[in-house]
Amino acid sequence: MDWTRICTLQDIPVLGSRRVQRAQGLDVALFRNSADEVFALLDRCPHKGGPLSQGIVFGKSVACPLHNWTIALNDGCAKEPDEGCTPAFQVRLDGDDVYLSATELATLGIDLPAPTAGPRIPIAVA
Numbered sequence: 001m002d003w004t005r006i007c008t009l010q011d012i013p014v015l016g017s018r019r020v021q022r023a024q025g026l027d028v029a030l031f032r033n034s035a036d037e038v039f040a041l042l043d044r045c046p047h048k049g050g051p052l053s054q055g056i057v058f059g060k061s062v063a064c065p066l067h068n069w070t071i072a073l074n075d076g077c078a079k080e081p082d083e084g085c086t087p088a089f090q091v092r093l094d095g096d097d098v099y100l101s102a103t104e105l106a107t108l109g110i111d112l113p114a115p116t117a118g119p120r121i122p123i124a125v126a
Contacts, residue, residue, distance in 0.1 A: 003092055003099035009036060010096065017053040017062075019043055020100070025110030028089055029053035030098065031062060031073050038091050038098055039073035042109040046071070046084030049115020087112075 012018045012032040020028040020040075029043040029052050037060070043053045050066030060073045070079040076088040087109040092099040 001090075002102040004102045004105060006030065006098050006100050008096045009038065009093065009098060012038065012098070015057045017055075017057065019053045020105075022105055022110075024106070025108075026112060026114060027053070028100065028105065030091075031057050033057055033060060033073070037073075038093060040089035040091050040100055041071070041073065041076045042087040042089075042112065044086050044109075044112065044115060045069055046076075046078055046086045047082065052086070 006020055007018060012030050014032055015034055016032060018030045020030060022028060027043040028040050031039045041052055043051055045052055045064040045066065047064065047069050048066055050064040052062050052064060052071060054065045055062040061070050062073060063070055069082050071086065072079060075085065077085040089104045089108060090101045
């Protein structure tokens with residue numbers, strides 16, 4: 001597998017996240033829990049598209065900042081009673097270096113639409 005070095009473990013705050021911008025598609029969110037485990041999910045809640053990178057990390061889960069859905073960090077799936085999943089990316093640690101799959105970065109979830117914050121009102125340009 002072809003791996004891309006993203007950052008060091010210390011670049012991701014404990015119980016926090018860091019966003020990874022891709023050439024195409026939505027950002028990927030890297031999460032670090034209190035056990036220094038690192039997970040990567042598409043930065044989009046399966047419910048309403050909330051930015052998971054802004055959520056609260058606890059154990060092996062993150063709480064979406066919009067509606068408090070609990071999303072499992074290992075597979076991106078919502079915990080019951082909620083339903084739905086966001087794409088999860090493979091992570092590899094080599095010492096303190098964090099790597100993501102280059103293939104997954106280029107392909108996984110790139111076809112998913114960006115979330116919208118609310119209704120859009122078209123503006124007539126004179």
